[in-house]
Structures are given as structure tokens and as C-alpha cells.
Amino acid sequence: MRKTMIGAWMVVLLAADAGVAGAQELYVYPAKNQTDQQMAGDKEECHTWAVKETGVDPEKLAAEAAKSPATGESSSGAGSGLKGAGLGAARGAMSGDAAGGAVRGVGIGRLVHAVKARRQMEEEHQASVQDHQQRQTQLQGYDRAFGACLTGRGYSVR
Numbered sequence: 001m002r003k004t005m006i007g008a009w010m011v012v013l014l015a016a017d018a019g020v021a022g023a024q025e026l027y028v029y030p031a032k033n034q035t036d037q038q039m040a041g042d043k044e045e046c047h048t049w050a051v052k053e054t055g056v057d058p059e060k061l062a063a064e065a066a067k068s069p070a071t072g073e074s075s076s077g078a079g080s081g082l083k084g085a086g087l088g089a090a091r092g093a094m095s096g097d098a099a100g101g102a103v104r105g106v107g108i109g110r111l112v113h114a115v116k117a118r119r120q121m122e123e124e125h126q127a128s129v130q131d132h133q134q135r136q137t138q139l140q141g142y143d144r145a146f147g148a149c150l151t152g153r154g155y156s157v158r
Contacts, residue, residue, distance in 0.1 A: 026147060032154040039155070046149035056142040061135055 030039050051057045147157040 026143060027158045028150055029156040029158075030154075031156045034154065042150060042153050042155070046146050046153070049149050050142050050145035053145045054138070054141045056138040058139060058142060061138065065131075065135060 028039065028043065034042070150157050
């Protein structure tokens with residue numbers, strides 16, 4: 001289960017990094033023979049303008065995406081098994097078979113733990129997918145603003 005959770009987070013982080021890189025995939029051509037120095041200055045000014053207009057800074061989004069903590073329990077379920085054993089032993093003692101109740105309780109405790117861990121993992125995955133989609137939308141807005149600024153300055157942007 002731990003490997004599955006780590007693998008899922010690696011996929012999410014890689015997808016987030018790919019989404020953040022989307023803001024840097026614009027191709028800019030100096031349509032009015034602007035120099036490289038002029039183009040660099042215009043890109044810097046357009047970046048600043050696009051951040052002000054959209055409230056989105058791709059560099060900060062990338063840093064936030066990289067910081068997203070992978071929350072999740074890494075326990076093996078042993079604690080849940082012991083709790084289940086205790087409850088099972090208590091129930092079994094009432095019916096005269098404490099040991100049998102403890103054994104059944106271990107299995108039930110681990111099963112409950114596995115179900116809860118699976119549900120938590122699915123909820124975390126859904127939240128990370130929604131975060132990724134939100135970042136994508138924000139980056140698309142930034143890209144449009146950045147491209148509009150450069151187009152207004154005489155560049156061809158794709």
C-alpha cells in the first residue's frame with residue numbers, strides 16, 4: 001500500500017510539473033526585427049504585466065506544486081489489528097472464547113484499516129487532481145495575457 005501511495009504522488013507531482021512548464025512553452029518570434037536584447041526586455045516586462053493582470057506567477061505556482069505535501073498514513077495497520085484483537089477478545093470473553101474473538105478481531109481491525117486507508121488515498125488523489133486542474137486554468141490565463149502583451153509589442157506568439 002505504501003508503494004502504491006508513493007507511486008500515486010510521484011505521478012501527481014510529475015503531472016503538476018508538466019502543467020507548470022506549460023507557461024514556458026510559448027514560441028515568440030520577433031516579427032519587426034527586434035534584437036535579442038529588446039526581446040528579452042519585452043518578455044520581462046510582459047511577464048510582470050501578465051502577473052499583475054492575472055494574479056498568477058508561474059514560478060510561484062511551480063514552487064507551490066513542488067511543496068504540496070504527500071499526506072497519508074504509512075502505518076502497516078498493526079495498530080488497527082491490535083485494537084481489533086482487544087475488542088474481539090473482550091467480545092469473545094463474553095461468549096467464552098476470548099482467544100478466538102481476538103483472532104477474528106485482528107482480521108477485522110486490519111480490514112477496517114485497509115478500507116479507511118484506501119478511502120483516504122482516493123480522497124487525496126481527487127484533491128490533487130483538482131489542484132492540478134486549477135493550476136492548469138491559471139496558467140492558461142497567464143499564457144493568454146503574456147501572449148497578448150508580446151503580440152501588442154510586435155511579436156508573433158504561438
